[in-house]
Amino acid sequence: MAPSPIDFLEQLQTEFPDLAEDVQELANLYQRKLWHQLTLKVEACFHSSAFNRGDIPVRLFQGFVFEFGSKINFLKLAQFAVHACKFQPNPAAAVELLTSVVTRLEELKLPRTTEAVLFLRMHVAQHKLETGAVQECKTITEAVTEQLAALSDVDPSVSAAVYYVTSLYHKAQSNYADFYRSSLMYLSYVSSDSLQPDFKLRLAVDVSLAALLGEHIYSFGQLLQHPIINSLDGTPSQWLHELLSCFNNGDMHLYDTLCARYASQLNAQPALVAHERRLREKITIMCLLELLSSMPAEQRRISLAAIGERTKLEGDGVEFLLMKALALHLIEGVIDEVDSAVDVKWVTPRILTADQMRVLKGQLDSWVGKVAAVAAALENESVGMVAAGAV
Numbered sequence: 001m002a003p004s005p006i007d008f009l010e011q012l013q014t015e016f017p018d019l020a021e022d023v024q025e026l027a028n029l030y031q032r033k034l035w036h037q038l039t040l041k042v043e044a045c046f047h048s049s050a051f052n053r054g055d056i057p058v059r060l061f062q063g064f065v066f067e068f069g070s071k072i073n074f075l076k077l078a079q080f081a082v083h084a085c086k087f088q089p090n091p092a093a094a095v096e097l098l099t100s101v102v103t104r105l106e107e108l109k110l111p112r113t114t115e116a117v118l119f120l121r122m123h124v125a126q127h128k129l130e131t132g133a134v135q136e137c138k139t140i141t142e143a144v145t146e147q148l149a150a151l152s153d154v155d156p157s158v159s160a161a162v163y164y165v166t167s168l169y170h171k172a173q174s175n176y177a178d179f180y181r182s183s184l185m186y187l188s189y190v191s192s193d194s195l196q197p198d199f200k201l202r203l204a205v206d207v208s209l210a211a212l213l214g215e216h217i218y219s220f221g222q223l224l225q226h227p228i229i230n231s232l233d234g235t236p237s238q239w240l241h242e243l244l245s246c247f248n249n250g251d252m253h254l255y256d257t258l259c260a261r262y263a264s265q266l267n268a269q270p271a272l273v274a275h276e277r278r279l280r281e282k283i284t285i286m287c288l289l290e291l292l293s294s295m296p297a298e299q300r301r302i303s304l305a306a307i308g309e310r311t312k313l314e315g316d317g318v319e320f321l322l323m324k325a326l327a328l329h330l331i332e333g334v335i336d337e338v339d340s341a342v343d344v345k346w347v348t349p350r351i352l353t354a355d356q357m358r359v360l361k362g363q364l365d366s367w368v369g370k371v372a373a374v375a376a377a378l379e380n381e382s383v384g385m386v387a388a389g390a391v
Helices: 005-015 017-031 035-046 056-063 065-071 074-085 091-108 111-130 134-149 156-172 176-187 197-213 227-232 238-248 252-261 263-267 270-274 276-293 304-311 315-327 354-390
Strands: 301-303 331-336 341-347
Touching: 005 017, 005 056, 017 035, 035 056, 035 065, 035 074, 056 065, 056 074, 056 091, 065 074, 065 091, 074 091, 074 111, 074 156, 091 111, 111 134, 111 156, 134 156, 156 176, 176 197, 197 227, 197 238, 197 270, 197 276, 227 238, 238 252, 238 276, 252 263, 252 276, 263 270, 270 276, 276 304, 276 315, 276 331, 276 341, 301 304, 304 315, 304 341, 315 331
Parallel strands: none
Antiparallel strands: 301 341, 331 341
């Protein structure tokens, strides 16, 4: 028979005298049934280095927290369980602990347990992935994502867990574009300052590589404006930040310069080497998009020669580039082969960086100036007509 929570605490205090003061406070709050204060105290203990050693977190959760778990915030209970799992000897033991909590919550049959259950299941999926059970991870992830979409006002930690584990699955499958999107969604639910520096750097590298390699990703504005990208600066991976900015600005000439400057770093990335042709095609397309976006909407007739100069392509290559962009629905327009020009009516929207916003501001200022000039001309003309009528 398992000891009572108070008996467990007494045993814990005997084994670890240095924890006596905290353990006594836990016992006092438990006996007084001050569940909120007890939750805060448990949270403080789990953030204390004194408690985070050996198997103490696991024992504290299973022997104490789990007993009164139905009386505290269910999501907090789930977060305590996930923390305890970090001190389990292997993923299988972690899954067993998490599953026991899921079972307990489901037995309560309360709607308030939904978020906590989803949070726990995503961590089960993460451990499944770590043990190579990819299909099980995929099944859990898809089911939880569907349930999440049906909820409203979800706690950010739950959404973050869903998108983080989803990103891990896509990374394991080398689904670059899906990993990129899932990672950005994850980053939208967490504070960059809350991430550990080494984790932040690894994630920044992974997301940057995914942006470069992901199919149908032709704008890096959202990533470049996120604080996580700055973690690359001042490290051996700073070249990735420079390369992303080069792609986003559509600078083909700078791209060739960077490829020569960082040849050793590029060659050290097998995925970049294997998809060298895709990278060249992507920078060329982004070069075209940047060129067209920088032009006033009413003046988007441009010669093929001008596009070729910007993209380092010759005649047939320029036409192929335009047809590719049209096929991907990145632009809409008509190629005039007689005059060797193209009329572009629409360019796909993009998330702009601060520099691109300044360019757009210049275009808007120019447009406002033209509108003001037309308004002034119409006003002068109407005044002239009134004066003529008066005569």
